[in-house]
Amino acid sequence: MPRIVVDVMPKPEILDPQGKAIVGALPRLGFDAFSGVRQGKRFELAVDGEVTEAVLAQAREAAETLLSNPVIEDVVNVQVVED
């Protein structure tokens, strides 16, 4: 059954307090190669049947209206994944 994956990230100019906390924790575990972390969200939309262009268009619209808030977030990826 195909899924549509939607990835949402905080906008670059918005401070991401969660990412900041994670980057602070990494060196304590010995992971010293990373200078920054930004935390986003991944949604998986299950589709019964074929992913048509109309279904994909719905996913894109849902991504912009419900799954993300364009004031603070960007939709960075809408992609069909076949199992």
Added chain:
Amino acid sequence: MTDLPLIGDYSTPTTELSGARIGVVTFPGTLDDRDAARGVRMAGGEAVALWHADEDLQGVDAVVIPGGFSYGDYLRAGAIARFAPMMDRIIDAANSDAKLPVLGICNGFQILTEAHLLPGSMVKNDHLKFICRDQILRVENNTTAWTNQFAAGQEISIPLKNQDGQYVADEKVLDELEAEGRVVFRYVGWNPNGSRRDIAGISNAAGNVVGLMPHPEHAVEAGYGPDHTGTDGLGFFTSVLTQLVGGTK
């Protein structure tokens, strides 16, 4: 239904305010609807319970969207509540010529930004912790439906309690809010959550829609507000009642 103060002698406002009906919306996960309704009654109005799934505003004269964690803050704070049938009615009424007064408190403020009735958004506090404290605010605009009983520049103290309280908007929006006098409340003393320009509350262009993170409904009764004397929150409710009876300055 009449509410009497639990302690002390606290006289209620004059009877001319009686009769105004203020709706208080309840979503799954709303916490402060009862306190908001009590604030309405303490100020002399009639509180009307509005259920998120209903589509009837029941002819209310104004609406309070109270705080809490609607839908568990899932997705984003306020994001799912924004699409409730009752919100469609409120959005239409707030944008209509009648300019229904709407106050969003904490999660209610977050819902109003998600509904695009107010610009910007809220993200996690910059220090990542839930915060609960008495907070001093400066009333920057005392001409809105919800602040007309305060003096310009008046400092008030009401509780603040939230995790996602950091107000953000782009610089253009912030400049517009400042230029149009739509920054209604600013944090005084310290900025508890990293909000841009110390903003605690804002209004729409018409001034009928106001949102803020701190909680006026928890400071409406002597003995229970900040410092055990604070009733600074009562002014929000007397303001809207005063406007509804035509007494705005």
